Amino acid sequence: MKEPLISVIVLTYNQEDTIARTLDSVLAQYCSAPFEVVVGDDCSTDGTRHICEAYAKQHPDTIRLMPATANKGVVDNYYDCFEACRGEYIADCAGDDFWTDKYKLEKEWKVLAANANVTVVHTNWNRYYEDTKREVANKETPFASPITRGSLMLESIITQTTAPVIHLCTAMYRAKVLRDFYNTNRALLRNKEFGCEDLQIAFVLAHQGDVAYLPETTLDYSVGHTSVSCLPDSAQQFRFVQRTASLSWLLASHFNLDTPRTRAFFALKSYELLMHAFRCHNTALRSEALEYANAWRVALGKKARCVMWVTKCPLMWRAALLLRKGLVGVKGAMHPFK
Template sequence: MHSKEPLVSVRVITYNHERFLRECLDGIMAQETSFPFEVVIGEDCSTDDTRLICQEFQARYPDQVRLLLHAQNVGAQTNARLTREACIGKYIAFCEGDDYWTDSSKLQQQVDFLEAHPRYVLCFHNCWMKFEQNPGKAMELFQTYTKTDYAIPDLIGKWLIPTASVVFRNQLLTNYPEWLRNAVVGDTPFFILLASFGRLKLLPGVMAVYRRHDSGATNQLHGYRYWERMIELYSAINKHFNDQYSKDINPILKWFHYHLTQLSLQQGDYPKYRLYAQRCLHFTKELLVRHQHVGLFHYRYTVLYLTAKSPLLFSARTRWQAKTKIL
């Protein structure tokens, strides 16, 4: 047991993870380190026995485990931020309550790297994906990486870094921009902001497991409002960096608007379809000018343009789509 101030804070956020949480916390407490670390758990008013498990581990490790037990449900993003802000270590590691670490040297390896390489602000590693709804399916790697150094453009519009893999420098951010506080998804925007302070490094090895299951946070996102909030988020990121990354962000915004046209088509909502199609085509034209590409005349965008111009064509297309069950 370490008695000194923790060098690392492990942030765990959890909600209704009764089935998984013990494996998560066991993997953390199994870490073999030359430095002290703490575990800060944000429990968001679960409806199962998750809170009891948190209290059980605090009783077992009173000098290492701290609990943030919210009086009412605050939501995943607020819980993540409040728990992160409660971490006092020089470094912070993430592990959500339904994921788990598989290598007892994980923290030591990552902290050793960051201590030796001050220009890097975050390091991460690959993970296995475990498919809880299909126990017979073999685990797969989270990503196939093609390099080891990463920066902001690599992160835009991509889920590149598994949450359970990161260790990063604390106290780089003293003020959180409003767009990050309100983000519909939190980790990748947070990593983008961190990357404005330095480089990100992929370390070798696969040292954690990310669980895919129906009740996972990423499976709860759908509908108009999600994609609209993603547009708000990436527009705010672009503004935050004074349009420095427009060439990377605008294609993502175009794709979000195109996705909204397809939802509108499914719903038979012509006003929304027209609105999102016009915005999608705006980004397409902008990209054409920049890249001198003839993609605007691609079949998909020609149909998008014509359908947005005519309610009759829109109605015909919705009937055709429903009949052929393409969507």
């Protein structure tokens, strides 16, 4: 077996219905450079690991399944796989997503090989709705030039709200660039309180060099189900917003990024935290939201101050929740198919 030039990280947890599709899409790659697939199953409780074991047995020269351990979370799972990678370049594909271009690795590897200043190359992608099997093209590409100076993207990466500026599952990056930063700033990258691994990676790679973009679509990104960023209730959504916004704040502070846009972003996140606390009718979360607003040095806007005023009084808070429930019901009756 040749030493791999490219490592593909596949993270999975309780994805027995999709992990085979993911692995098939990676194994289907036509790439003239040797590549390996490092699979991190995070102690799945369904049949995911059994499927991964079968693939590793069937493709022993390509797939390396990380040893079974206790559940560790997405951040530790990712960086354990990252440390195990042998390739000069690294690509990602989550266990519920799948690549749609059989030449993805080949195209991206050639871009990196031809451009020494490029630290990461990424592409466009589709949203893939599992229930209907419908693909919807991503139309948010704020930096669509073939090559962009990464420093120009930092503000956008740190304030992204609806779609990632660099979708890591479409990307390939230089392992050494991230490894060098990881070795000296481990706590900034590998902190499981962040709840995600991709935002900080994209930011660091952009900070360290140029970013290349290929306009073709290479990924179907699975949506329409519960995931790290699509959670079923407001308490969980509160924690997701708090973790990702706290990560953005740490990155902004570490790299001295303070602009009107970043300040507006943290004001928005403070308002979102207050609204999630309001929906939960949770005074502890309300207090926590205000603590984060203070830590992020946010000047609360009118809507946030209104939520603060309503939630000061328990009776007013309950009345507002009942009113909101009624309005949501009316809206649902008027638009039953939305």
